[in-house]
Amino acid sequence: MVVLNRIYTRTGDDGTTALGTGERRAKFDIRIEAYGSVDETNATIGVARLSLAGESEVDAMLGRIQNDLFDLGADLCTPDNGVDPGYEPLRVVQSQVDRLEREIDQLNGELAPLRSFVLPGGSPGAAALHVARTVCRRAERHMVELSLSPDEIVSEPALRYMNRLSDFFFVASRYVNARGAADVLWVPGQNR
Numbered sequence: 001m002v003v004l005n006r007i008y009t010r011t012g013d014d015g016t017t018a019l020g021t022g023e024r025r026a027k028f029d030i031r032i033e034a035y036g037s038v039d040e041t042n043a044t045i046g047v048a049r050l051s052l053a054g055e056s057e058v059d060a061m062l063g064r065i066q067n068d069l070f071d072l073g074a075d076l077c078t079p080d081n082g083v084d085p086g087y088e089p090l091r092v093v094q095s096q097v098d099r100l101e102r103e104i105d106q107l108n109g110e111l112a113p114l115r116s117f118v119l120p121g122g123s124p125g126a127a128a129l130h131v132a133r134t135v136c137r138r139a140e141r142h143m144v145e146l147s148l149s150p151d152e153i154v155s156e157p158a159l160r161y162m163n164r165l166s167d168f169f170f171v172a173s174r175y176v177n178a179r180g181a182a183d184v185l186w187v188p189g190q191n192r
């Protein structure tokens with residue numbers, strides 16, 4: 001159980017923050033950047049959910065994803081570096097990836113195939129989901145960079161989850177755009 005009875009601690013005033021292991025790292029450390037971007041992705045979902053009137057099924061999926069992203073933040077905050085943090089760290093698992101894939105397939109099953117790339121927009125909900133998609137891609141890039149850094153580990157399920165999540169946002173944006181009918185399609189060279 002998490003208890004937050006004091007919000008400021010002053011321990012970060014020196015430009016560092018604590019990982020779940022207690023280790024302190026600079027606030028610009030790539031691990032901090034990775035889980036900070038995951039948190040940012042989560043915040044964009046909160047904004048997107050405000051724009052999804054009448055889309056209760058997608059809203060419920062987004063609610064599950066927000067919870068998963070807290071799991072992912074906890075996973076990234078507690079590196080798997082052989083140091084025992086004194087508790088069983090929370091990790092993203094393959095079943096979370098599998099659920100996300102099923103939900104992508106469910107939404108995509110109601111969409112016509114694309115004949116062009118989609119421009120962000122259409123409806124407010126779709127536009128907000130495209131913002132979430134791009135922020136998610138940034139978080140994924142940070143996670144990949146972290147995974148390629150010496151002595152840093154990011155689990156395969158965590159990386160797969162973020163890769164699928166941006167796909168989810170794309171499909172969900174089309175779904176809330178009148179099942180693709182309100183998609184704004186790219187017209188190559190249109191303004192030459």
